[in-house]
Amino acid sequence: MKKTLWVILMGMILVLGACGGGGDDETGDGGGGDNGDTANEEGNNNDEETADVDVAAAEEVYEQSCASCHGGDMGGNVGPALTDVGANYSSEEIAKIIHEGKGDMPAQNVxxxxxxxxxxxLSTMK
Structure with missing residues (x-):
């Protein structure tokens, strides 16, 4: 159990570290803010979509409910990678999948x- 928590913690450190700065990739997913809390304010190619998203709260829910299957870095584990899930699904579709499940993914109790x-x-992950 301690090992699993350690892996999740390290994965979150990697995710949060990737949120700050850079922004020199083609898609701009690296954000443009100084840290994960301000990445939504400017420099993100999805400003309109993420303006009202509490990234820190979303990452906390992800860590508690999703990371064990989709990986701490969203790169996939038992479940598929979610790094570009927003390119295929809207926010509403993702919420529906969370509640109803899809394919091998069971409905989640959140x-x-x-x-x-x-x-x-997750809809901003493109």
């Missing part, structure tokens, strides 16, 4: 607000 928060956040 609050509606948390599912929508995750949907809003």
């Amino acid at each position: 609050e509606e607000a948390d599912a929508q928060l995750l949907g809003d956040w």
